[in-house]
Amino acid sequence: MNQFIQLFNSNSLFFIIPSAVVIVALVSLIIIRFILRKNFRLMMEAVAEDHDLKRAEVLAKFSLERLYKKSSRIVEIARKNDVNLPRILGLSDLWINRYTEKKSKNLQSWILEFAPDQGLYSIFLRALDHKKTAQVLNQFLDESTDFLKLRRIALSGKGELFDGEKGLLLFENRLDEIREMTGDQEWAARYFAINILLHDDDERSLRAVWESFEDSHSLIRSTVVRDIPIDAKAFGAEGSEKNELYEKLYNLLLNDPVYEVRKSAKDRIVKDFLSLYSLTLESLNNEQILHVLQLLDTESAEDQDLALGILAGDDLELRQNAARYLQDCAVLNRLIRESYMNDKQQLERNYDLLNKALEVNVTGFLNEIQSNNNRGSLLLASRLLKKAGPQEAIDNLADRVFAQDISQKVDVELRELYKNTLECVHQRGSDNAIALMRQELLESKDHPEIMREVLHAIPVRGASIMLPVLESFLKDPDFPLKDELRKVLLTMPKPDVQCLVMDIIRQGREAYSHQVRIQALKILGEMKNASCLQIILENLPILPLEEAREFAGMLSAYSEKLFNERVKSILDSIDAQSRAAVIVSLPATGKKTFLKEIREALDDANPDVRISSIWSLVEYKETKELMRCVNMLRDPVDRVRREVAKALGTSGSPAVLKDLEALLNDENEVDSVILGVIEGLSASESAASVEILVRKIANDDEYKKDCIRSLSGKKDKKSIATAIELFKDAGPQLREDMTTIFKLMGFEGEQVMVELLKEDIPSLHHYIAEVLESTGFVENHIRKLKNRSSAIRQESASFLSAIKTKAAFRGIVLAARDPNKEVRIEVTKALEVLNTEEGTEILKDLEQDPDKKVRKYTFWAMERLRTKSLD
Structure with a gap:
């Protein structure tokens, strides 16, 4: 006992314990490994006995990568149990893939033993360059009991490309078997055979190769096209072998249904038969021309000219293919890039061609303008983009055109470009293009002729972008294009616009000028919303009487009962301005419900009501009532007399005109009435009004200038013809005065005189010509x-x-x-x-x-x- 204790306390114990631990661990590992190996073997044997049931369990427990590492044991168990475990477990496919990478002898052996039908082709490809693998493969084939041994190799592949010449050397003793395979039903076998026979000069092999021009599989046809020797004579053919082969290739180029084959034929022709190659489109049908188009060379100027000729034609299918080719080789880009304003003929030719491309949805060339400031290019793009093309191109177009200075935008030659650009944005522009248009609108504020065009082009879909700018214009009393602005606002979303104009009207004169409120009221009326009728009628006094008269036509769209109730209420009210505004507006509605009230208003105490009443009768064409109004020419208020004179002159009846002439020559009448008569006569459509004013010019110096100015505004054909007749018999001074009238008529009057000349009226021709020369x-x-x-x-x-x-x-x-x-x-x-x-x-x-x-x-x-x- 003492010895044991002594040993325990000695230093040697520190070395014994670790050693024991290591020994125990090693023994444990050996036991565990033994158990695992045994379990794995039992699992494999279970799969061998019932692979349908056990296979899934194994694959759930082991990945293919782990099984691959145990390939030797699996092969051992498979051989022992005579079961193809590698195929059952899916391991053979992984072997073939790894063999392609590693060229392992073990893998090669296992593939030949367990998966020849899947892996023979991989071994065959290795054998083409490796002598020992070739020996193993030939030994395998020699030992095989298959009737067509090479067929197994061919069918184990998927038509992968291989060196046929090396294949011929590998199987030079098996050519008979290879030639038999050219009739096999499986295309892979035929391809394998033909790829080898292409390199054999035996007549039987050449015959099989020539027959393969008609093979049903495209890979075989394209292989023959690519590799058949240039001097390979067709079986039984006479004459030049070269021409015979060219004819075969040319036929495939035109007629083979598979692009790969046609491409191979074209490449072979270009390589070996370019001197014979010639195309005459007139002799080809549409399908053949399409085949030709698909194979045009993007670098060939001749091919580009051919495609341009086809693009100019009418056949949409041919044009589509020609256009895509021309797009690919950047010819369409060149056409748009090299179009210049000073060459109109070339410009139109390029437009026609590019439009043809656009019609078949080829539009990529329009991106050319992204970095192009050539005016001709931009003009073509602007004409084309109205129809189709990428929205980004419209962005680029707008960016370049709007960036030009004002002198370019008003240039006669560039007007079409500018208008087209606006139309492109209006019809098809993106939000970005509309934003560019908004900026253009802001920058053109001092140029009404430009701003007018931009306003007309604003698209409805751009409301969210444009409305803030349009609102600022509406609230600007000095904005010059009020009519155009109203038209644009009326195309915008009604709730937004109605809210805007109602706010302006309600805030009144303290917030907005009179002109701004007039605009707001006109917009509100033209929106024809029945819920706004009362506020419209109550605010009619905002408008001058003349504008109220023009404005009121839209009121006829409202409910007649509701309209009559509201009008009757205002006519019975105390406010004279409201009554005057409503009275002058009523004729535009086409309703005569309130004629009695209008007649009574001729005697109203308020001058504005009397004026509105006389104009209402004119608009209603109440001739008899107007005859009774002649005495109003003596109204105590000058402006009433003047408006009555204008109104009566506008009515134009002979009796009224006679009274007006008497008033015109009354030496005791005040200036305002005389001027009112002259203005009324200028508005008359009667030829007699021209005669009255000419007589006044001839007899009176005081109002001559007013009469001349009045007559210069009468530019209708009847008035000018009457004036020319009077010019014929006029004395020198009157002729001089009338010449001044014709000059003041300007271009519009000259055009009417030219129209009269073209009517070839003998009595007037000489005098019209004289007038035109004098002006x-x-x-x-x-x-x-x-x-x-x-x-x-x-x-x-x-x-x-x-x-x-x-x-x-x-x-x-x-x-x-x-x-x-x-x-x-x-x-x-x-x-x-x-x-x-x-x-x-x-x-x-x-x-x-x-x-x-x-x-x-x-x-x-x-x-x-x-x-x-x-x-």
Whole structure:
């Protein structure tokens, strides 16, 4: 016992205990490993006995990666139990994948033993470059009992590409078997065989290869196309082998249904038969042309020209393919990039081609304008984007066009670009484009002609972006385009707009100017909301009487019963301004319910009510009542007399006009009444009103300028024709005064006179021409014959041809050599007059003109006119 205690207390104990622990651990590990191996073996044997039931349990417990690490044990158990455990467990697929990476001998052996039908192709590919693997594979094939041994290799693959020439060396002793495989029903077997036979010069092999041009599988056809030797003679064919092969390739290029085969045929033709390759589209059907289009070379200028010709055609399917090719090779981008304003013919040609592409939904070229400031390019884009194209392109277009300075925006040549851009944003623009339009609207505030166009283009969908700006314009009493602004606001969401204008009206004059409240009331009325009728009627006095009269037409849209009740209430009220506003508004409704009240109002104590009543009768065309109103020309209030005179003049009945003329010549009448009569006569549609005013001009210096100004506003055809008739018989001073009238009529009056000339009224022609010459019209249009715009030159030539005076023809002959055909056509029409008896005298004067250039051009033009070769 003492010895034991002594041993326990000795230092050696510190070495014995750790050693014992290690020994125990090692023994435990050995036992555990033994148990695990035994359990794994039992599990594998269970799978071997009943793999349907046990397979899932194993795979739930072991991943394929773990099973792969136990491949040797699985193979051992599989051999022992004569069961293909690797296939049952799905391990063979992993073997094949790893063999492709590692080329392991064990894996190779296991694949050949347990998974040849899946892995033979991988071993075959290895054998092409590895002698020992080739020996193993050939030994396997020799030992195989299959009738077509190589067929197993082919079917174990999926048509993967391999080196056929190396395959021929590997199986040079098995060519008979390979040739038999060319008739196999499985395409993989045929592909395997043909890929090898392509490199064999035996006639039987070549025959099989040529027959494979007709194989049902595209991979085989494309393989033959790609690899058949250039000198391979067709079986039984006569003549040039090269031409025979080219014909086969050309036929596949045009007619094969598979793109891969057609592509291979085209590549082979380009490589070996380019000198023979030629296309004549007229001899091809649509399907063949489509096949050609799909294979065009993006670098070939000839192919690009071919596609452009097809794009210009009418067939949508062909155009679509041509357009996509031209898009891919950036030809469409070049067309839009290289379009210039100074080459109209090229510009239109490019537009037609690009529009053709757009019609088949090819639009990528429109992104070209993202970095392009060329005006011609932008113009084409603006015309195209109205129809289709990416919204981003509209953003880019708007960004570039709106960024130009005002001088460019009002330039005649750029008007179309600017208007098109606005239309693009209106029809299809994104929120970003609308935001750019908003900025453009703000920046154009000092340029009404630009702002007007922007306002018209604001889209309804842009309300949330545009309304704050439109509201600021509405609240600005000096905003210049009030009518346009109202129209735009009426397209915006009604709740938002109604809330805005009601707020302005309710806050009244303390918050907003009179002009702003007028605008708000007009908008509210035009919204035609029955719930707002009372506030509209009560606020009519905001409007001047003339505007109230124009405004009231919209009131007819309201319920007649409700409208009558509210009107009757106001007419019975004490407020004169409200009564006047309602009375003057009633005719626009088309309802005569309150005619009795209007007649009674002619005697109202308030001047504004009397004025509104007389204008209402004019609008109602109550002629008999107006006859009784002549005595109101003696109303004690000047402005009433003046308004009565204007109203009676507007009515235009002969009896009333007679009374007005008497009043006009009354030396005791005050100025305001006389001026009112003149203004009324200017509004009259009667020819007699023109005669009255001309007589006043001839006899009176005091009101001559007023009458001249009044007549200059009468630009309708009947009034101008009457004035010309009076001009014929006028004395020198009156002619001079009437010439001033015609000059004041401006361009609008001149156009009416040209229309009268074209009607060829003999009694007026000479005098109209005389008037136009005296106003400077002829001289102005002669100058326009030098304008850079062909449209302006053509318009001027057309005007001058209608005048038929020496001065007009003097300008026309100078345009005989105009570069624009349409201008020359107008010149031809005009010069034909000089070949008549009527034009002989003018022609003689032109031929003797002091200006040598006029004489020369006259002679040149007439000589070509006689031979009909001016164009």
